[in-house]
Amino acid sequence: MSDLKISGLHKHYGSFHAVKGIDLEVPSGEFTVLVGPSGCGKSTLLRTIAGLEEASAGRVEIGGKDVTWARPRDRDIAMVFQNYALYPYLSVYENIAFGLRARKVAAGAIDKRVKRAADMLGIAPLLQRLPRELSGGQRQRVAIGRAIVRDALLFLFDEPLSNLDAQLRDDMRVEIKRLHQELGRTMIYVTHDQIEAMTLADRIVLLRDGQVEQLGAPLDLFERPATRFVAGFLGSPKMNFLAATVTEGAVVLSDGTRLPLPPGRKVREGQAVILGIRPQHIAMAGAGALPGHVRVAVVIELVQPTGSRVHVNMPLGGTSIIAEFAAHDVTAPGERTTIDIDMNRAILIDPQSETVI
């Protein structure tokens, strides 16, 4: 059974078309992440699901019930907001209990549920404090507590971690993933951060200009992107894109470098393509080239250590490509070296349609 079904959803703001006919079905218990660059309509879509925005056209069903025109309170949803949305004049306890009180839950049950949620999130000692006495991470826990205490059918998260610093963001990400495993509830999570999307999602819905660009399991999208946009959006550092032409069964870059054609691609002789290579699929040349790998001589341009890994820029095919190596492989800028490119995992993109061949 699906907890959420969206069909033909449109949202206009005056002349601006924010959501352009989205169809989406979210199975019960799934963690779905809506991801995309800012302005892609992901937050609008989430807010329309919540009933905070009215759909211009289309239909929203939650738990099999048409709620397109229902008020937010009648949708059986709980939501965590980006800025926590805690009431500054209420204690942590009352903040968590707010939704239960609004729904006239019995006092005994409220107490039990608030304490259970607080225990789950490790904020039990903070229950009597006011929000201003909490750190950012603690506030976000309280905001999550407010949602999970509600026991709703659908949990919505609107960029809940974007106000936290990097370290805290990592911790809270783990926390949210753990909560999903414990509660087993359907969660829909909006983020512009592709790492959050990759790590949290059972399924990613990648949005662009108000439309679904691609939808699938995180690894699917990473390994088999449907378009240049998807290939470029997921993965860090970004995928390298090189203009090339198919000549005599090889991919020839603009500087004349010949690389073998990735297997199983339907291309014609002389066709212009864009070659996509992930930085992780480039390695320092080892003892012997692996099958499907091609060896290329390059000059190191720039080195950016990140700790265990190092990002290295080098010119290839008339542009600067980036590769990710193990830290101990590092060479200095200006040094000549050879690299192995895994052509089996490279992709070819049609420059006109920008779709993957």
Add this chain to the structure above:
Amino acid sequence: MSGLPFHRRHDVRLALRYVVAVALVLVFVFPIYWLFTMSFKTPDEIFAFPPVWYPRAIQFNNYRVLFKDGDAATVGNSLILATVSTFFAMIFGTVAAYSLARFKTGGENLAVWIISQRMMPPVAIVFPVFLFYVWLGWVDTYVGLIILYTAFSLPYVIWMMRGYIEDIPLELEESALVDGCTRWAVLWKVVLPMARSGLFATAVFTFVFAWNDFLFALVLTRTEVTTYTVQVTHYFGGQSNFWAKIAAMSVLGTIPVFVAVATMQRYLVRGISMGAVKG
């Protein structure tokens, strides 16, 4: 002063600042002091020359007369009119302000149009209102003045509350809507507590407006709901002025406002500065 060492210059500047501050306080406080002491003076002391700076003995005769003649009841009238009209103006004004702030009711210009009502001089409408009230039979009634004060305060309340409400993060309200509140519950449980300082500050000013009103009360009351501001003028006679009564009545009229401002001071300062930051 440039010849003085730095810390001396600093001391001199500080001393000057205190002198100016004390002088200003004296200028503002003296009339109030004079009013209060006069209300306790005997007629001889009031007219004495050179002036008597403080009464020799505190005597309440001036007040006793006001209560005996029933004149003090006019303070009660003012209190009823100001309190009830403030109550209604705050309720209707806050709801209207919420609508303007969150639903953009009437577009961008309605709010400006509403506040422009406030800029109209009361004297321009008092006579049409008088004729209308005669027709309705509302002259010299509580209802008549309460409705007029409420209507006259509404633009101010709407304008101020709209600013305060716009300052409340929208997410707080949205979160409450998702959590199970209706719009009315959001207004009650989220908007009012969040705008509490602004609410009190606005209420105090609205109260003071109705409390200090003279023109409407003069034209629209006769004997039944005379307010204290009108009553005070009855003590100015063609031949002589009853200074003792004037002083005592004015003190009675000052006390409620003084109490209101003193108890709400904490909110007043915060409320006013909230508006200031908003701009």
